Amino acid sequence: MAVYTEVSDEALRTFLADYALGELLAFRGIAEGVENSNYALKTEAGDFILTLYEKRVDPAELPYFLGLMDHLAGRGLACPTPVAGRDGAALRSLAGRPAAIVTFLPGVWPRRVRPEHCAPLGRALAELHVAGDGFAMARPNALGPAGWAPLLDGCRARGDEVQPGLVAELDAALAGILAAWPRKGALHRGQIHADLFPDNVFFLPGADARPRVSGLIDFYFACTDLLAYDVAVCLNAWCFEPDYAFNVTKARALVSAYDAVRPLSPAERTALPVLCRGAALRFLLTRLYDWTHTPPGALVTRKDPLEYLRKLRFFGQAGSAAAIGA
Numbered sequence: 001m002a003v004y005t006e007v008s009d010e011a012l013r014t015f016l017a018d019y020a021l022g023e024l025l026a027f028r029g030i031a032e033g034v035e036n037s038n039y040a041l042k043t044e045a046g047d048f049i050l051t052l053y054e055k056r057v058d059p060a061e062l063p064y065f066l067g068l069m070d071h072l073a074g075r076g077l078a079c080p081t082p083v084a085g086r087d088g089a090a091l092r093s094l095a096g097r098p099a100a101i102v103t104f105l106p107g108v109w110p111r112r113v114r115p116e117h118c119a120p121l122g123r124a125l126a127e128l129h130v131a132g133d134g135f136a137m138a139r140p141n142a143l144g145p146a147g148w149a150p151l152l153d154g155c156r157a158r159g160d161e162v163q164p165g166l167v168a169e170l171d172a173a174l175a176g177i178l179a180a181w182p183r184k185g186a187l188h189r190g191q192i193h194a195d196l197f198p199d200n201v202f203f204l205p206g207a208d209a210r211p212r213v214s215g216l217i218d219f220y221f222a223c224t225d226l227l228a229y230d231v232a233v234c235l236n237a238w239c240f241e242p243d244y245a246f247n248v249t250k251a252r253a254l255v256s257a258y259d260a261v262r263p264l265s266p267a268e269r270t271a272l273p274v275l276c277r278g279a280a281l282r283f284l285l286t287r288l289y290d291w292t293h294t295p296p297g298a299l300v301t302r303k304d305p306l307e308y309l310r311k312l313r314f315f316g317q318a319g320s321a322a323a324i325g326a
């Protein structure tokens, strides 16, 4: 569940009085998501999402996230648009937490990814990268290569409880990835989503009944980093079957649709295998950290780290970019 902070009727009415959204018509907590408290809000002005930012979000970073969504939506990307209060500020406070209202996006995220989802996803990712151009703020990727060794150190004591030998395997993988990582300036940088998993991409059927992307959400890992790394995140999150087999048809659809909007440079294409290994390690490490640090009974849903060990091993032996659909 993801309603950590309860909002009383009275607090909500006082909060909404600072917006020009008309009367409140409906309000309910949303169970999905693990990071923040989310509410669906309906007023005379339409449908919105109210988010109360919880402990894992640094309030100092919220102007970047909200500013980026505003910039991308202004460039026509289907992402939530922050709604400003009467005083022009979108970032406010409610029930003792930083809070913001964003526009509601219609659509449903795919519970089971089909090949037909992958081309629209690739196109939407490239559109995000193109639309991010010109956004003036920057945010370093806290979960990028420099963050992996400290994360692994945090898992050292209990990592092998998840699988014997895991920590040594990850030490070796990390060393290999860092040695092969693209040097500074070699690949294009920009604003990336960095967590574009299926539960963050909404689809609706298009006129031809094929899925089309209706919205991208959850920009709270967004940062300024290698654009091709975002492609690597998507190859990890979208292109494996439930039995962990890599589906190269999905990968080709994703990469070629991306490439049609924002052509990958030869250097980006060549780097994709190591970027995929890095992305697999990133999700493995954050999952392993949560797995070994979350007390039983906590509200946070723990995700399986070993899913990403399999992906890391796959990308470690996959070899060329062609083998992973690029």
Ligand SMILES: Nc1ncnc2c1ncn2[C@@H]1O[C@H](COP(=O)(O)OP(=O)(O)OP(=O)(O)O)[C@@H](O)[C@H]1O
Pocket: 002, 030, 032, 033, 034, 035, 036, 037, 038, 049, 080, 102, 103, 104, 105, 106, 199, 217, 218, 219, 220
């Ligand atoms: N702009 C939006 N339009 C429609 N639904 C939304 C929107 N933003 C969030 N939601 C709904 O709220 C749910 C949780 O949102 P989100 O994934 O951002 O939560 P979170 O707690 O920050 O995330 P996570 O745990 O995935 O990092 C989504 O699955 C979706 O159902």
Ligand SMILES: N[C@@H](CCO)C(=O)O
Pocket: 195, 197, 283, 286, 287, 303
């Ligand atoms: N997408 C991440 C969770 C953080 O949003 C994962 O699956 O590990």
